[in-house]
Amino acid sequence: MENNRLQLLRRFIGKPFSGSPSPFSKWLNGTVLAADENAVEFQFEVRKEMTNPAGTLHGGVICGMFDDCIGVNFMILGTDHFFPTITLNVEFFSAAKEGDTVVVKTAIVKKGKSVINVKAEMFSSEKMIASATSNLVMSEMKISM
Secondary structure, X not given: OOOHHHHHHHOOEOXXXXXXXXXXXXXXXXXXXXXXXXXXXXXXXXXXXXXXXXXXXXXXXXXXXXXXXXXXXHHOOOOOEOOOEEEEEEEEOOOOEOOOEEEEEEEEEEEOOXXXXXXXXXXXXXXXXXXXXXXXXXXXOEOOO
């Protein structure tokens, strides 16, 4: 049976994810492309305020896109406790520039009792921009959604 959080996210497929409680997520303005129990896919338009002085997508924004999508991937697992990010390892391969469309795909690698491992990749026109791995650890904080 599909959990309520996954159902909510799926209602945004093809639309910006305005249902996020995160102001940063709303600033990124990602469009949901796909979602299942263990993976999500978002599309982002690279805006001028997301670029560095060289005119390419800022590395910190790439990290933020990864972290935000990984957070959404975690959210749809339907856990009772919040799992904050404890590691985010990013490798950069290519650049995206203002006006480009980038796609971020995330997937759960392993969901343990206290640690969740997630992988993510970013593409632009089928060219890999960056990849990431992340670990999230169970906290004491209960989720009220």
